[in-house]
Amino acid sequence: MTTTVELLSVRAAELYYEENKTQDEIGVLLGLTRWKVGRLLTQARELGIVRIEIVHPRARKHSMERELCERFSLVDAVVVPSAADGSSVADRVAEAAADYLRALRPPPATLGVSWGRTLDSIAEHLPDGWARGVDVVQINGGVSLNRRAGTAASTAVVIARTGGGQATLLPSPAILEHRKTRLAIEADRTVAGVLERAAGASAYLYSAGVADASSVLVDSGYLSPEDVAELVSRGAVGDVVGRYIDADGNIVDNELDGRTVGISLTQLRSAALAIAVISGGPKQAIARAVVSSSLCSVFITDEATAKAVLDNPDSGTTLQERS
Amino acid sequence: MTTTVELLSVRAAELYYEENKTQDEIGVLLGLTRWKVGRLLTQARELGIVRIEIVHPRARKHSMERELCERFSLVDAVVVPSAADGSSVADRVAEAAADYLRALRPPPATLGVSWGRTLDSIAEHLPDGWARGVDVVQINGGVSLNRRAGTAASTAVVIARTGGGQATLLPSPAILEHRKTRLAIEADRTVAGVLERAAGASAYLYSAGVADASSVLVDSGYLSPEDVAELVSRGAVGDVVGRYIDADGNIVDNELDGRTVGISLTQLRSAALAIAVISGGPKQAIARAVVSSSLCSVFITDEATAKAVLDNPDSGTTLQERS
DNA sequence: GGGAACTCTGCTCACATGAGCAGTTGGCGC
């Protein structure tokens, strides 16, 4: 049932927010004191009778960001609202990531980046001169074998060029056939040098992939659909810098991981600033895994994904009581 | 493209409405003066970036009400928002009508009412003792032949009883087979007396019916589906107190009208207070006809119907220029 | 290049508003 006070609240809210009357005028009109009216309005806002919404593609969901930060001990989080209009969510998340990078103070001296569609889109959204002297280094392999090799390289190059620095590419496949080959290539002076630079980066920026046959790692011939199916059956939810993890953030297949070139998850976890940019329906599981296993310190995503991450009741490894 | 000011507006709006910061604080944060922030916020509201909504079944759409009043020279209008939750719109409109009646000052000495599902619902929503001494009189025929005769009578009786007055029923069919019979029955002392009371009512409350085979007039056997189809082919959009009108509010069939018992549309048009309560998708055409042909001075409806009435570009017989 | 028309900016000032507080009312147990 709708109570009398509720009805009064509605009436007052209408007069206040739609008719632009003062609380005083409303008081006279409804036969109440202006303080009573003020209290009714506060109540109306608290009860959700009055809903104030910010409708803009570039708006953000601060309450969710705050909750993400608290629940997962993040340094920062950015949540972009789900599209009211038709604009692509992935695009707006990339834009937000670009904004975030741009606003970093101080800007990272060296930025470690992965590659993929998301990283590409971020690069596109970085305006010329977004920073001065930001060197970029690739943190996982993928050049040459990959259909997207050109893009992978260009992503890093574009970010570096617009950021006024140099790009260092990682001249290695993402996954090798034998562990020994990986050790050998990593021992090579060129590759070793790049990996060292990568390890010393002041910030990391990466996305994550879904564990299914549509993965770029399958697409590029590093893995067969059967390999991925096997990984999934063993609990894999997706990959981060080429390494497949389960819902708890653990490496699913140590043998495979031993053949994968790039910085380790441990390095990522201990980094001062690791920015994960993950959005879109299919990526919710991997997003949850990344965030809840502390693979990132900054999480940039869309509203739906954030909701999925937050709604998971048993997530939040570092859930803290707050007063 | 999203301009810089727009972005600033969004940012300011977020801080103001979501973080509850003062304009002063926002000014410091964004490096602006507090006046600039104030202006950005005003702009954000004007541009619709900030949307303030009142979400409540009993809320009303004042801007539409105002527009209806202006466009159609109404004394008053009530527009109930389309259901956010699942509750019946028809029910909420009836509730609004009941509220309206109750709030009438002074209450009508005699209230002329039609009958039907809508009127019934209104009666149900009137609380006991909603007025003191309101006599009720039926304004159109329908007793006895009608399946709903009992309801028709009870509607009037309930309104009268709860309003602390007497009900006067119109003991006549809605439509007779011959004009002569109608004249004869109207000449009968009882019926004549009731019609006289009806003509002298201080306010009228009625709904309207759709012109199709589902009409209560067909249902009750007054008209055959073929009759209605014929009326529709001649432009009928619905009926008001048993009389079929076209989109311009004119009687469609004078012969039929001559056989219909009850107050005339002319009487309705010249009434000081004629309250039409019309809602629901199929009734949009008849609602438009009623409002645009001045059959009512008060119009109570739902948001969708109001929108349909207002969107019709060539409606508004008395459209006035306002400064 | 000069000037008029315009917008934009920061300000004063009056008004609107919420926090905090004391007095009042209305339950509720004894």
Added chain:
DNA sequence: GCGCCAACTGCTCATGTGAGCAGAGTTCCC
């Protein structure tokens, strides 16, 4: 009936806020 607690009411006062105004900056036309 009596007193206690809790909720509610109306108030003071400090603060937040928008209207209106004058000066600065910009655009545009001759």
